[in-house]
Amino acid sequence: MSRQRASLLAIAIVTLALTPAPALADPTPQAGKTAKTAKRAKTVDCEQVKCIALTFDDGPGKYAGTLLDTLKKYDAKATFFLEGQYVKSRPSYVKRMAKEGHELGNHSYTHPNFTTIEPAAIRSEIKKTQDAVKKAAGVEPKILRPPYGLTDLQVTEIAAEAGMPIILWTAGSRDWDTKNVDAIKKQTLAVAQPDGIILMHDWVKQTVDAMPSIVKTLQGRGYHLVKVSDIAKKENLQPGDVFPLPEGWQN
Numbered sequence: 001m002s003r004q005r006a007s008l009l010a011i012a013i014v015t016l017a018l019t020p021a022p023a024l025a026d027p028t029p030q031a032g033k034t035a036k037t038a039k040r041a042k043t044v045d046c047e048q049v050k051c052i053a054l055t056f057d058d059g060p061g062k063y064a065g066t067l068l069d070t071l072k073k074y075d076a077k078a079t080f081f082l083e084g085q086y087v088k089s090r091p092s093y094v095k096r097m098a099k100e101g102h103e104l105g106n107h108s109y110t111h112p113n114f115t116t117i118e119p120a121a122i123r124s125e126i127k128k129t130q131d132a133v134k135k136a137a138g139v140e141p142k143i144l145r146p147p148y149g150l151t152d153l154q155v156t157e158i159a160a161e162a163g164m165p166i167i168l169w170t171a172g173s174r175d176w177d178t179k180n181v182d183a184i185k186k187q188t189l190a191v192a193q194p195d196g197i198i199l200m201h202d203w204v205k206q207t208v209d210a211m212p213s214i215v216k217t218l219q220g221r222g223y224h225l226v227k228v229s230d231i232a233k234k235e236n237l238q239p240g241d242v243f244p245l246p247e248g249w250q251n
């Protein structure tokens with residue numbers, strides 16, 4: 001399947017007539033109720049401190065274990081937009097992600113372009129992934145990132161039905177393209193900004209190899225590496241909302 005990042009469909013939409021839904025008070029997956037987990041789940045207020053969210057799509061990839069080791073070593077959190085078929089084949093990584101306080105998102109089951117498939121197929125892709133993550137980690141994702149970041153009015157309506165906001169990104173690491181440790185590090189650090197949401201992939205070995213250096217450098221610049229929902233908290237996102245908004249969009 002093509003991993004090429006397609007450009008966003010610039011479809012201007014007006015406020016969606018969503019059925020009233022409760023605000024997402026806490027979109028963080030409940031990782032478990034042990035004292036150990038609770039201690040780790042410290043609160044970060046991104047309105048007070050400098051935050052950035054590293055997000056890893058299409059996984060869990062085969063290097064996820066090494067990535068989790070790095071995140072743990074530096075006490076950094078990340079968000080994983082998981083592909084259901086790999087959740088099914090690598091459930092232990094998903095369980096570990098939840099247990100170690102990372103955020104889990106839904107990235108479809110087989111990575112189709114949601115803007116070109118039937119509504120029933122979109123619903124099935126989302127549901128099968130929710131079920132796979134629940135089975136693997138005991139929690140369900142509360143956020144959706146459609147494959148390639150491609151969305152339209154229909155996709156947002158289905159996300160609203162499923163109770164999830166759509167999370168895109170502010171910048172990409174271009175890791176799928178360069179597959180080079182130095183290039184990934186350089187690009188990621190160049191696009192890093194407060195409240196940035198960075199697109200990366202844990203199936204790219206060079207990304208995982210670059211991570212210790214990226215994390216150390218960002219922390220050295222004063223960044224807290226947080227979950228996407230920590231950054232989105234002030235937006236009070238509703239199911240079906242898109243964040244960050246592509247140009248010309250309105251929630």
Ligand SMILES: [Zn+2]
Binds near residue numbers: 057058111147
């Ligand atoms: Zn993807």
